[in-house]
Amino acid sequence: MEEAAATEMRALGQVFAHATAFADTMLLKLAVQLGLADIIHAHTQKNPEGITLTQLAKSLPLDQVNINNLSRIMGCMVRMGLFSMSTTSQGQEDLFKPTHSSEFILKDGKKSILPLIMPVMQEWAISPWHFLDVALDGNKKNLTPFEKKHGCKLWEAFSKQPMMGMMFYEAMKAETMALIPEVIKVCEVTFQRIGSLIDVGGATGIGASSIAAQFPHVKCSVLDRPDVVALAKFAGCPNVEFLAGDMFTSIPHADALLLKKILHDWGDDECLKILQRCKETLPKGGGTVIIVEAVMDKEMDGDDAWSRVKMANDMGMMVFTGGKERTAEEWKVLLASAGFDIYKITPIMVGHSVIEAHPLP
Numbered sequence: 378m379e380e381a382a383a384t385e386m387r388a389l390g391q392v393f394a395h396a397t398a399f400a401d402t403m404l405l406k407l408a409v410q411l412g413l414a415d416i417i418h419a420h421t422q423k424n425p426e427g428i429t430l431t432q433l434a435k436s437l438p439l440d441q442v443n444i445n446n447l448s449r450i451m452g453c454m455v456r457m458g459l460f461s462m463s464t465t466s467q468g469q470e471d472l473f474k475p476t477h478s479s480e481f482i483l484k485d486g487k488k489s490i491l492p493l494i495m496p497v498m499q500e501w502a503i504s505p506w507h508f509l510d511v512a513l514d515g516n517k518k519n520l521t522p523f524e525k526k527h528g529c530k531l532w533e534a535f536s537k538q539p540m541m542g543m544m545f546y547e548a549m550k551a552e553t554m555a556l557i558p559e560v561i562k563v564c565e566v567t568f569q570r571i572g573s574l575i576d577v578g579g580a581t582g583i584g585a586s587s588i589a590a591q592f593p594h595v596k597c598s599v600l601d602r603p604d605v606v607a608l609a610k611f612a613g614c615p616n617v618e619f620l621a622g623d624m625f626t627s628i629p630h631a632d633a634l635l636l637k638k639i640l641h642d643w644g645d646d647e648c649l650k651i652l653q654r655c656k657e658t659l660p661k662g663g664g665t666v667i668i669v670e671a672v673m674d675k676e677m678d679g680d681d682a683w684s685r686v687k688m689a690n691d692m693g694m695m696v697f698t699g700g701k702e703r704t705a706e707e708w709k710v711l712l713a714s715a716g717f718d719i720y721k722i723t724p725i726m727v728g729h730s731v732i733e734a735h736p737l738p
């Protein structure tokens with residue numbers, strides 16, 4: 378093929394691939410629904426050669442399995458890297474085995490990320506993306522695609538539809554459990570020096586509770602919306618005090634404030650209001666805000682998996698809350714305009730950073 382024609386075919390393929398990318402999401406969701414990774418992992422622990430299609434069909438939670446469709450679906454999942462495939466020694470049947478990727482979608486595996494990925498694959502989370510255009514409408518500045526679809530803001534939807542809220546807060550809890558040991562490492566000196574901390578928008582309290590467990594001299598509290606606090610009190614974090622309130626109105630006094638995944642939910646104007654409330658309540662000289670957020674790369678030019686995830690997360694903030702992910706430069710500008718001095722940005726795991734800042738006099 379001529380070079381120009383080959384270039385055109387590649388470009389055409391790229392556009393079709395974008396148009397059909399949702400198929401990957403739906404196949405991943407199906408793999409989770411059927412517990413395919415759990416079945417294949419459990420089987421191959423006893424039978425290292427793998428599981429045949431017939432054996433797999435028998436293990437599915439279905440009375441009757443359409444074996445031809447199962448074969449096609451498994452072929453797609455192999456292409457996606459979720460499983461690997463070979464054939465039996467007699468070459469009669471396909472054999473499926475786990476991959477590195479399938480370890481992440483085990484129900485009880487140590488590496489399982491199911492609580493993190495299940496909410497984003499639900500119908501209620503996917504449907505607002507159909508209204509991405511409303512985010513462009515300058516006349517409807519505060520209307521998010523989520524609100525257009527569901528008729529209320531994300532936080533209200535979680536209190537009205539507890540199943541949605543439960544899934545979301547489970548995801549936040551899983552993410553916090555993964556990140557908080559790194560946050561503690563980075564902020565150890567700060568935690569040793571302070572007497573009190575409020576986890577602003579701290580949800581079920583797992584972050585504050587982990588800090589309280591390692592630094593018992595720090596009085597740890599969680600400030601969140603009244604409906605979240607009502608639920609969080611039953612989440613089993615006894616070493617934490619829960620405070621129902623509104624971070625835009627006032628934040629009780631503490632030596633340090635933790636804002637994990639809070640500011641990315643909001644546009645710059647709202648962030649400035651939250652940071653002003655933080656500044657008002659922190660001790661002058663010595664108070665600290667600890668921000669835990671993704672820090673975006675300046676250029677969004679990568680085509681690797683993580684670049685695409687970062688891009689989707691940033692667009693997700695636009696869809697769900699009207700917020701945004703920020704670059705290091707944007708964090709610096711935002712904090713400076715709220716009267717904070719950035720002390721340090723420390724990258725931790727999977728694109729996240731800990732940003733420590735002090736109020737300027």
Ligand SMILES: C[S@@+](CC[C@H](N)C(=O)[O-])C[C@H]1O[C@@H](n2cnc3c(N)ncnc32)[C@H](O)[C@@H]1O
Nearest residue numbers: 549553578579580601602605622623624637638
């Ligand atoms: C993305 S979640 C982050 C939860 C937690 N910090 C974490 O990282 O796991 C945002 C949190 O902000 C809370 N929130 C939203 N609006 C709030 C407000 N006006 N005052 C206090 N908390 C609020 C939500 O209820 C939610 O728990």
